[in-house]
Amino acid sequence: MKAMASVVSSLNSFPERMPRVAGMLGALISESQFDFWAREFGSITAWRRVFARVQSLRMEGAETLSIELRPNRNFQSAEPGQHVNVSVEIDGRLCNRSYSLSRPAEGGCVSISVRREPGGLVSNYIHDHLRVGDVLELSQPYGELVEGLAGAPTQLFLAAGSGITAIYNLIAEQARRGEALRGELWYWEKQVERFCFTEELDALCQTHPQFSVRRFCNAGDSSSLYSTGRLSPEVAAPLCERYLNASVFACGGSAFVGAARELFSDVAGGFYAEAFSPPQRLGEAVAEERFFEVSLTRSGQTIAVSSQQSLLDALEEAGHQPPHGCRMGICNSCSCGQRSGESQNQLNGEQLRGAGSVRLCVSRANSNIELDI
Template sequence: MNAHTSLPGFDFFATMRQRQWADTSPQAMLCRGLIDETHDVKTFVFSAASGEMFSFHAGQYVVLNLTIDGAAVARSYSVSSPPTRPLDLHITVKRTPGGLVSNWLHDNLRRGDEIMIEGPLGSFNLHGLPTEKPLFLGGGSGITPLMSMLRSLTDRASDLDLRLVYSARSPRDIIFRSELDALAARFRNLSVTCVCSKGDTAWAGPTGRIDAPMLLGLVPDLGERTVYACGPEQYMRAMRGGLGEAGVDPRRYHEESFGGGLGGFAPVESTVSSTVHFARSGSEHRCAPGETLLDAARKVGVYVPTGCQQGICGTCRIAKLSGEVAMHDLGGLTPEEKSAGFVLACCSRAQGAVLLDL
């Protein structure tokens, strides 16, 4: 059989296209394995119970729908595997003190378990934000969407000028350390720099917190690059400040912020009676002071997918057909989505009568 011969009646690529994961609604996923990345970080490997292959853009996230202690819980996690490897899907999770979902995953999820996952979601991805000289800035577990991007680019043997500067608490907290070293050694167009807040006797890399002078020292052509940044909010504030001080054009800056340290906001209490009407289900809820649209939906049994519940990820985006809300989001909606009437259920409170497309 020569290279141009195929089996009669079998088109591999057509079959692959037919089996691709394309629906963002919750689907059953099987845990196929666990990988210890660091002392407090694990990667969970999933495949679709239906046998479908995964189709997404590098940098996007998925939402895990779990039941913990009898309560429904949802959390967003960036995909760390690349779309160039469509047979499985990886999420990489850091155990956080007091973290309900991260601790449950570390302590309970095992090979063979089935959970519901929805996605892919998110506009932070290389497909929609292309560039010839990307600079990836990651802090802590913020490396996960950037790793999906790097893996995708190196899988394709991209000739782009790639640069990663990754900040970790200490050398033992560097996620994907051996793989990053291997990629940098293999691809001459990729430069990887890890910066640790605190080093140790064996650490020869840079230490300290990144500021504008350090960034310029590590990336002399900073002004020519398009930045993709992800990490905890404290790290992101430092990056925005450092890049602004270094004179980076804001139009060349894209970010995905993880929760933690963001603080909350005071509930806005309406001075008028507020009611939420759900157009498709026919349900109605009279809101108590401070209740969000998400609270209202849950109390009448209307399902709204959620992720961060801080107004960041955009998972709970819903269409408002009429009425006014007070929304305190942290970037979960684009200006175009806001103009089209979308609101975030987790951080919006009705101001009078509101009609939702649910």
């Protein structure tokens, strides 16, 4: 144990030694054993997994908590507008959710912002229990929203609700790089107290005279600081004229992003969007409930699943813990191999017959199937 403590201490001080040490230890200790003992000694060093220590906590508005994290050396560089999956153990169960990176990466740290959702298991746990010094496990960053920034002299940003986290990161990163901001941000919230990054955005407007922010709120305040109205053809008409052939970025719920796409995709020089909303509940799409068998080829087990539940829900009810993230069919963390049978993606209706890759969180069984789990 003393020898292991010495190794972990050395890697904490000199993380660049990890690849060489891993090669030497490979014949003596497994990856999971190394990660376990590293955590026991209070280190975030890991063989390949990404662990991050909480550096600071800060409220953004009334319901959003920004978390500054220092990940270990396994974390790859992140781009603005990307997401990470966050793993949290709650009552002995490992839960995963996807959150946008919300501030430019600086000094080896990254930030995420988590909005408290009514009934949200992970968001409420994070708000109520997370403390400075705690350790979270992260995925590698993913998402391609940043691709639209290159060579875009004029930009229109559209954000609704927690969609502001990714959009703010895109804007702030450009300012951090010393680039001039030219364009507008239109930002919708349901209540005034939910607006995030208010001071930072107002400061950017002061230092970048060709950039402006317009906030929309339909309840709780009659102040001239806030406009009213949803994203509609009437509201968007002046934007369509001003930003003809410009780059348009939209982030929010599926309905909001769908409206933005319909309004701007034909007039914009480029339309870039990320949507997040829980998909239609699978049971609502199936009139008659049926039951099928799902054979798990790795474990040798067989479980019964309903045609009115997702494969992920069925597996979790049976005591399995397959990897997952957003639970909305976006991040692909839950994708696994299907060897035989038929499943159906409830977001787009596509059916997978035979072998292929299936997203467990948004797919249901249409027959007996085999999964590579």
